[in-house]
Amino acid sequence: MDSKMQQHGLLGSESDSQRTLYPYVTGTSVVALKYKDGILMAADMGGSYGSTLRYKTVERMKAIGKHSLLGASGEISDFQEILRYLDELILYDNMWDDGNSLGPKEVHNYLTRVMYNRRNKFNPLWNSLVLGGVKNGQKYLGMVSMIGVNFEDNHVATGFGNHLARPILRDEWHENLSFEDGVKLLEKCMRVLLYRDRSAVNKLQIAKITEEGVTISPPYSLKTFWGFSAFHNPTVGAEGSW
Amino acid sequence: MAKQHANWSPYDNNGGSCVAIAGADYCVIAADTRMSSGYNILTRDYSKTCKLADKAVLASSGFQADVKALQKQLAARHLIYQHQHNKQMSCPAMAQLLSNTLYYKRFFPYYAFNVLGGLDNEGKGCVFTYDAVGSYERVGYSSQGSGSTLIIPFLDNQLKSPSPLLLPAQDAVTPLSESEAVDLVKTCFASATERDIYTGDRLEIVILNADGIRREFMELRKD
Numbered sequence: 001m002d003s004k005m006q007q008h009g010l011l012g013s014e015s016d017s018q019r020t021l022y023p024y025v026t027g028t029s030v031v032a033l034k035y036k037d038g039i040l041m042a043a044d045m046g047g048s049y050g051s052t053l054r055y056k057t058v059e060r061m062k063a064i065g066k067h068s069l070l071g072a073s074g075e076i077s078d079f080q081e082i083l084r085y086l087d088e089l090i091l092y093d094n095m096w097d098d099g100n101s102l103g104p105k106e107v108h109n110y111l112t113r114v115m116y117n118r119r120n121k122f123n124p125l126w127n128s129l130v131l132g133g134v135k136n137g138q139k140y141l142g143m144v145s146m147i148g149v150n151f152e153d154n155h156v157a158t159g160f161g162n163h164l165a166r167p168i169l170r171d172e173w174h175e176n177l178s179f180e181d182g183v184k185l186l187e188k189c190m191r192v193l194l195y196r197d198r199s200a201v202n203k204l205q206i207a208k209i210t211e212e213g214v215t216i217s218p219p220y221s222l223k224t225f226w227g228f229s230a231f232h233n234p235t236v237g238a239e240g241s242w
Numbered sequence: 243m244a245k246q247h248a249n250w251s252p253y254d255n256n257g258g259s260c261v262a263i264a265g266a267d268y269c270v271i272a273a274d275t276r277m278s279s280g281y282n283i284l285t286r287d288y289s290k291t292c293k294l295a296d297k298a299v300l301a302s303s304g305f306q307a308d309v310k311a312l313q314k315q316l317a318a319r320h321l322i323y324q325h326q327h328n329k330q331m332s333c334p335a336m337a338q339l340l341s342n343t344l345y346y347k348r349f350f351p352y353y354a355f356n357v358l359g360g361l362d363n364e365g366k367g368c369v370f371t372y373d374a375v376g377s378y379e380r381v382g383y384s385s386q387g388s389g390s391t392l393i394i395p396f397l398d399n400q401l402k403s404p405s406p407l408l409l410p411a412q413d414a415v416t417p418l419s420e421s422e423a424v425d426l427v428k429t430c431f432a433s434a435t436e437r438d439i440y441t442g443d444r445l446e447i448v449i450l451n452a453d454g455i456r457r458e459f460m461e462l463r464k465d
Contacts, residue, residue: 116307119252120350143284147252148307151277153285162282 019123023075025049027060028199029161030071030130031189033173034139034154035182038210039132041071042186044194045219046201053201061207063214065090068104068133069207070111073158074146075126082125085114104133104140108150116148128158134211157189160197165189179208191222253305253353254279257440258290259389260301261427262359263401264367264382268420268451271359272427273301273387274435274462276443286443286464293455295320298336298360299448303387304374305353312352315343333360337370337378344376351375355386360450367415367450379406382414389434389441396430420449428460435462 025047032041047055060079061071064086072079089110093102102110108131118124124146132141142152155169168189177185183206194200202224207216257278262271273290276283291301292313300316302309319339323331331339337358344352356372371384382403385393404412416423427447435442442465447458 112307112310116311119307122252124250145254145279145307146250147254148311149254149256149279149284149305150307150310151285151288153287162284166282 020075020078020126023078023126025054025076026126026199027058027073027076027079028197029157029159029165029193030060030073030128031157031161031165031169031186031193032071032130032132032141032155033169033177033182033186034132034141035177035179037179038134038139038208039069039141040179040182040186041069041130041132041207041209042190042204043071043073043207044190044201044204046199046203047076048199053199056201056203057219059205059216061205061216063209063216064107064131064133065093066101066213067135067209068102068107068131069209069214070107071130071132071158071207072127074128078125078127082111082114082127082129086110101135103135103138104131104142105135107131107133108140108142108144108152112144112148112150115144115146115150119147130156130158133209137211160193160200161189164192164196168192187222191224194222194224253308255304255353255388255440256284256306257388258303259385259387259393259431259434259438259441260290260303260355260357261385261393261397261430262301262357262369262371262383263397263418263423263427264359264369264415265418265420265423266367266415267361267365268423268449269299269359269361269367269369270420270423270427270447270449271299271301271357272431272445272447273303274389274431274441274443274445276441277306278440281439283443289446291446291448292317293448294336294358295331295333295360296455297362297450298331298333298358299450299455300336300340300356300358301386301448302354302356304355308352309354312343312354312356316340319343332363333358333368333370334362334380336360337368337380340370340372341376341378344372344374348375355390357384357386359448361452365452381406382416385430387441389431389438392434392437393430396433397426400426420451424449424458431460431462 030043043060047058143156144150157165202221260273277288358370362368445460
């Protein structure tokens, strides 16, 4: 009875619907900031299948063309689809062979249009995208959500990063951060996310994009501290609890 | 057991307020620069104003993705108009175009709350105010967005507009000078920022007059 009622739902038959209804394999937050020479972006390598940590080496940041870096959270398969769209975009751009290349602003605009269009058809790409890059000395950092909301700023974050990382960035970010300071600031944000976001994993990459190009670091993990005295005897003061 | 569905909404409210005031030979259009989603601030530096034509400036709040799409649509249509008529669109013409564009999506609306300001064909200030599906009227002043309920009564009190029901029709355009109108707008936003959580950060004011277009900024509370 239940499934019959679902089939006559408002959005039409769900059994032969090809629309995205909910995400399956998801990536968590991406955090990025502008620094002196360009953009720094960080994302962990986890792909969660609901509450299961299914994939532990998912690269959620990719270089796009010569001038851009894309990071994504949300549905991993949709991110891979977006990479295919961008491959085609960059290919056609290169085929012009006219000395011009799409900059981060253009790629961000293209992505916004793609995401908005899919939302209009009620079949969204379930991602929050971070697009950063440098072209002709101009740094650019922007974000697009799954329903097409987009903006650019000096620092951006997706998902939990909005709640946990942005406040840190608002307090400690400043113009012309050095590379070391930028990385330290990003690691501070990622550490807080690691402690407090249950879908975060301790295996991350930090990517850098400057006028010279993109470098994505090999995976590494952050040092964490769990030696708080309250963790040693957790039931002190409340016998019977775990 | 019924499956758990992640319900997503194609709409979001990114907040913010817009105001426009028409003067005898100028028009002031203003909006704050905060962009929010739920209880989060996404950015403190997002412009809600858009110059559609030399004499028409649009300020829109609501769902940012729809606002952006709407602005692009209007800008594209304006370009075509210029190609076909070899002149810029007048503000009343743009007003009609905006209304038609909004109504076109009557059954999947642009979640955009618009205020269009500019100079009419005689050089007098004009303000047009809209709802999300295109119903509009020409007024002497207006406000839309999250802070509009706080701003409109204040403007009603300060600008003492004559009733639109009077015959012969009386101009609702304010006798205030340009600088007085700008000050009034700043006061509006300072007040709205106090009580509306979605309004704040910075105020962008666009002033249109016979000499052209000018922009002013003012810091607002960031909490």
